[in-house]
Amino acid sequence: MNKFEQLGLNAEIVNAVNDMGFESPSAVQEQAIPILLQNETDLVALAQTGTGKTAAFGFPLIQKINASSKKTQGLILSPTRELCLQITNELKNYSKYIKQLNTVAIYGGSSITDQERQIKRGAQIIVATPGRMKDMVGRGMIDISEINYCVLDEADEMLNMGFFEDITDILSHTPKEKKTWLFSATMPKEVAVIAKKFMKEPQEITVGSKNEGSKNVSHEYYITSGRDRYQALKRLADANPDIFSVIFCRTKRDTQKVAERLIEDGYSAGAIHGDLSQNQRDLVMKSFRSRQIQMLVATDVAARGIDVDDITHVINYQLPDEIETYTHRSGRTGRAGKSGVSMVIVSRSEVRKIKGIERIIKQSFEQKDIPSGEEICQVQLFHLANSIKDTTINTEIDKFLPQLEEILKDSSKEELIKKFFSVEFTRFFNYYKNASDLNSKAKNDSFSDDGDSTRYFINIGSKDGFDWMSLKDFLKEHLDLGRDAVSRVDVKDSFSFFNTDTAEKDKVLAAFENYQHEGRNVNVEETKSQGGGGRNRKGRSGGGKSGGRRNNNFKRSSSSSSDGGRRSSSRRGSSESSGGGRKSNIKSSISRRRNKNS
Structure with missing residues (x-):
């Protein structure tokens, strides 16, 4: 008996599995499939990316769907368009021998009317991103009031992306008696909250330990x-x-x-x-x-x-x-x-x-x-030697051998080897022969803790109700950067300083254009001093008093030298542009953030 058949899968799915070349179930499949096939239960499954979670919920879902009915019976929510399409394609492969079973992908960036037409033709299973699904449910384009199963795939990532409210809204249109299967790579507290809110006494399986990385x-x-x-x-x-x-x-x-x-x-x-x-x-x-x-x-x-x-x-x-x-x-x-x-x-x-x-x-x-540089040249040299060793000989060269031998007759075997490898090796050698020791530079760099960092002056301080923690919270939220991306926050009486990576400089400066607090402009300016003593004034209108001397901009040049790397075969994508400023009340922004986190 096929190992997948031993899990309780029917012949149609087993035949599809055989066609795809699957030999034995993964750990998460071995645990989840029997539970979902034999019981009508909610499930929380924790397993790493790449362990076969799609088949773990896909096989039981397909087997439980009534293909003769065109109504929507299963809903799968996933965080991105790519993952949505990937799951849809896999489910179609799994169900290739089940006639009339139709799986439809719903995601942003594609025609919503085309997707509505696909649904109306009959879609027993819908795979969707939360944003597009919420939109279509709100417009009455999709009826999920009678679904039997809902799968939340990559639940941790959906919550990290801010889809909690969308998921809540979507699930409010589904029947309470449906079964919810939650699959996730990690188990942060937000996932535990959603499991408690939407699931009833779920069974839990864990492949490895919670949040544990792959042993491979x-x-x-x-x-x-x-x-x-x-x-x-x-x-x-x-x-x-x-x-x-x-x-x-x-x-x-x-x-x-x-x-x-x-x-x-x-x-x-x-x-x-x-x-x-x-x-x-x-x-x-x-x-x-x-x-x-x-x-x-x-x-x-x-x-x-x-x-x-x-x-x-x-x-x-x-x-x-x-x-x-x-x-x-x-x-x-x-x-x-x-x-x-x-x-x-x-x-x-x-x-x-x-x-x-x-x-x-x-x-x-x-x-x-x-x-x-020396290590890289050595690796590249022996990689080339092994590539030549493993190359299949093209016999069409045979007819040219007499001429080639004539051209090379004055070279010894040793000379030929050296000349042949020098064609490729010299390129790397010339690039790396004077290369600096990056390890020593990292140890001796006095600014290594900040990396390629830029320091800024901002004309708000303790008089505006900030300490270093609340200002850091505000900057994180307003700039849409991670908390650790804002560093060395130094709050004075009527002004403050902070650092970010230099790569974020344009974003930081643009975010505070035309930004007002209690009727006066908030100015952020690049400083010269990494220690936060001086600043370069770029013109301000309306701000409060602040100390410090006028200085030149702090600028650091970046080196971009051409490398002897591989030839490009891809097209360069379009570059981004930074958004403009916006008005807001700083204290209320912080208050909203704290309320949200409480």
Whole structure:
């Protein structure tokens, strides 16, 4: 008997499983499928990305659906368009031998009227993103009042993306007696809240420990100064010639910027983030799946739909704001029983975060040195030698052998080897022969704790009711940056100072244009001093009094040298623009935030 058949699956699904080449169920499938098939129960299932969660809920859902009825019986909510489409395609493959069963994807960025027509033709299962689903339910385009099953897939990520209210609204249109299956990689308190609110005595299964990382992934971190972060990324790529990776950045802007620099330096790279159209995202993902792109730079949200086999490395160009998000990132590699590597590039001040991640994933990181130029040249040389050794000979060359032998007759075997390898080796050698030691620079950099950091003056302080913590909270919310992205907050009487990464400078300055507090303008200006003594005044209208001397702007040049990397075969995406300022009351903004968190 087939191992999937032993779980209680019917012949139609087992035949589809055999066609797809699945040999044995994963741990989460082995635990979840019998429970869901044999019982009408709510379920909370915790398992890492890449462990087969879609089949764990997909197989039982398909088997329980009445295909002869056209009414909608199952609803699956997922956080992103990519994941929505991925789940839909997988369910169609699972149900290929079940006639009349129709699964429809509902997501933003596509025609809502076309999606409505698909639903009206009959959709027993709907896979949807929360935003589009809420919109269509509100317009009366979809009836989910009689569904039997609701699946919340990647529940932690949906909540991280702020979909709690959308999910609540959607589920208010569903029957109370339906069964809810919640699948998640991690179990933060928000997921526990949603389970308590929408589920009744759910059974719980956990593959590994809660929030634990995959055992197939090794974890490494590399310390560098902030200004050398991009150079460190290139060295890690060059030291791994067969790399097929996802590189994570915190913001859409950094994602686009890093991808563009990699392309300019000759690497096969591309970007995927929320500012791309659906067509652009589809083209990038198609290139990545076909390996025309070797290095995909992504935001955490956009990466939720990446389900690509054999990713060798995940590179954390910047650590995520939320520690639990690291589990999602590293889960992009080490899938289906294969091994993978998760690399983290950090400044000295960020090393403490590594310890926090280790506690969450219950695995240790290995600190490694950034590869030197000599090490990279050696790796590339032997990679080329092995590639030549494994190359299949093209016999069409035989007819040209006499001429080739004549051209090379004066060269010895040793000379031929040296000349042949020098064609490729010289390019890397010339680039790296005078390369600096990034490890020593990180140790000796007095500003390493701040990396490539910019300090700002802001004309509000303790007189406006702020201390360093409340000002940091306000800046995090107003700038839409992670709490750890705002550092060195120093509150004075009528003014204050703070730091962010230099990459965020344009966003910071734009966010406070035309921004008012109690009838006067709030000004944020770039300072010269990292210590926060002086500031450069760029003209202000209406502000309160503040101390300090007039100084020149603090500016740091960034180096972007061309590298002897791989030839690019991807197109550069469109760049982002920063939004303008807006009026608000600062104290009320902080009050709203605290009420929200209480």
